[in-house]
Amino acid sequence: MLCGAKVLIVDDCTLYRDYLAAVVVSHGAVVTGVAWDCSSLLACVDATTPGVILVDMRTRDSEMLLRRALQSSPAAGVVVLGVSGDDESEIVRCAEAGVAGYHLRAEALDDLIVVIRKVAAGEFLCSPVISAILLHRLSSLASQRQKPGRDLVLTAREIQILSMLEVGLSNQEIAARLCIAVHTVKNHVHSLLTKLGVSSRAQAAALARTILPDENPI
Template sequence: MLPDGKGGVLGLRIVVYSPVRLFCEGVAACLEGDATVEAAICCHMAGDLVETVTGFAIDVVLVDVAQQSGLAEGRALASACPDVSIVALALGDASADVIDCADAGFISYVPRDAPISQLRAIIDMAMRGEVQCGPKVSGALLRELRSRQRKALEDQSSEPLTRRECGVLRLVGRGLSNKEIAQQLGVSEATIKNHVHGILAKLRVRRRAQAAARFRDQPWIARIG
């Protein structure tokens, strides 16, 4: 890839992914008409996405998130190909949608009502590590960041789990009942119940399902030492 002298990038290899074949091929065809785009490849089968991206040394992937599966496909691609820039295509204007995309591994987004000219500009910005968003979305992102920072501080200040509590939490995360955990650890069910109460208190949650979800999202909380 080379700069085009106007702040853009030359020789981009782009994949457009959407299960809606007509939409997918339409966007790819528009991009192919851009002299700075080396290749615009259409992919409308989720099972082919990773292979297409890796096989053609792709720089940018546009994922249609207007479809229900788009967010999950983007998340899976970000996990499999962490060095590829993934941009959400046809995203709604809700701030929560932008935050969800960022959590899934997208680096930028194209609004649902954006013209092709804006799409190309957004791709260039994404390659420079920049994102264009309005004041409403920017404010929401800052509020979300502050909220997560506060939560992180609260988590850090909470009392650490004991070795036994870590073991119990891992089993809770696997979906085992108190009785099953007691049998596996060779202790009474009442003892496990006490451990679970302690875990809930330390994690500041009310239900074991919330503790299990917290463990799945943050497995390090049940690490010892």
């Protein structure tokens, strides 16, 4: 049973929306409202405090409605419905948006009740199919992440500057040591960060020991 869970349903098919509302109520939930577009969604969120928002991804402008649901009611757990297990890109987009649960087209009604109950309790829940897709996505991102290695080519000047970053010198101090303009140093540092695949000087300095020759005089 759903033990009074407050549920908001977002679906532009009246028949399916009404059926879903009747089903969750029969399992002990309270339907705080139904929505079918942006204005009705925002009106429902303003008037109630749903604990779970069900978004049918077959609804027109579903991705926009999903974002609005997450933004307008951050305390609610959002569950997406009607997603195909073969649509990896949609599953990943929903995960990146911040959904708390999935109910695939091939899954049963009892599975949906379990998802709603878990999400209402503050948990994240998805099927093994979803888990496998998300893990595969994480693995792909990890393999694509740029890592400095044997193929990394730094100029002599970049090696000098990287060694100075390693010991914590500022752009002004590097410019003074190399007798070059500060903006030139900034350009070299930007190039270094890009080549190393990092976003900060501290990260570049941390990688310096694995990249620079054992003896690299500053």
